[in-house]
Amino acid sequence: MPRDRTAGIRSAGTSRTWGIVLVVVLTGTLTAIAVGGGVATALQNDGPDSAPNYSDTYIGTVEIDGEPAPVGTTVTAEIDGERRGSITVEEAGEFGSMDDRLSVSGTANETGTPVTFLVDGEEATADPSVTFGSGGVVSLTVGEGSTPTSGTGSTADPDPDPDAPGPDVEVVAGELSVDTVRIGEQVDVTATVENAGGNGTVPVELLVDGAVDTERKVTLEDGATENVTFERPFNETGTVDIAVGDLELGTVTVRDRAPAAFEVATVRASAAELEAGETVDVTATVRNVGETSETDTVRLVTDGSVAAERNVTLDGNESETVSFTESFESPGEHEIAVGESDARTVTVTDEDAVSGFGVATAIPALIGASVLIRRR
Structure with a gap:
């Protein structure tokens, strides 16, 4: 009678720990795959x-x-x-x-x-x-904060040569991108380091007024050189000494930004003469000669009085063109200015004037002509 080979397997695989057990019998090899709560x-x-x-x-x-x-x-x-x-x-x-x-x-x-x-x-x-x-x-x-447990997986040399020379790195050259900056600007500090010793990794330090400010780690082989760059912003006015390692690179002056100051650079009028009721376009180039952003009011002044206003926002050293349109009802000469700029003169004529005479001269002339006719 053939032996029931599945009976023993079923008994061994009914543990509640795994939940499901799949059993395959192949040429005397027993394979079980367990899937469950763990x-x-x-x-x-x-x-x-x-x-x-x-x-x-x-x-x-x-x-x-x-x-x-x-x-x-x-x-x-x-x-x-x-x-x-x-x-x-x-x-x-x-x-x-x-x-x-x-x-x-x-x-x-x-x-x-x-x-x-x-x-x-x-x-x-x-x-x-x-x-x-x-x-x-x-x-x-x-790396930082790790304390590897003992094991054989580390790639570090298990028996380093105690007589092998360590790295001997020296800062041999360096420069500052600028020596004067405004608050909020940065200086790029570049240094060239050279290794005269054995292979290794060493820190390269940026010093500001003698104190370590930033550190870069550099790995160099014997005789190798490498350029290291630091980007240092400044947010306080004054002067600071900059060095990389033992090499002093110079002094940086940090100054405050000049306050905003608006100036009217140019003023142009679309016409020098016009008839009463006609319009003239006035354009002005306004520049912020300061170094901070600000909003200012630009005014069109006609005959000494403010005729129109525009609000203009400019960053430091930025400029913008401002336009106004103005008209005059009374004939004569009128002065136009933008802000504190020099005034421009616009001549306004009366469209009803007689043959080149204005009203002021035309009426007396007509009266004189009438008297002369009566005498004849």
């Missing part, structure tokens, strides 16, 4: 003497030097120095997702063995610390 685990048994294989999964956050790890960063998991899984960061500062976890493979015999995480090849600090079989969420940090 992290998914896969088992395989190739014989009575072999340990089952498991797949542990993780998701979490990852930082490099205190900043979220950029997209493309590789997170790798190792057990006893052997790579067991890796994943690429697809969203800055996070690795893995509910649909795509970092899968770490191992055997049942390795349960409880520490798992080491590497971030782009550099050993990371895991919080909480992780052992195989725990799975879950973990925070990884590399």
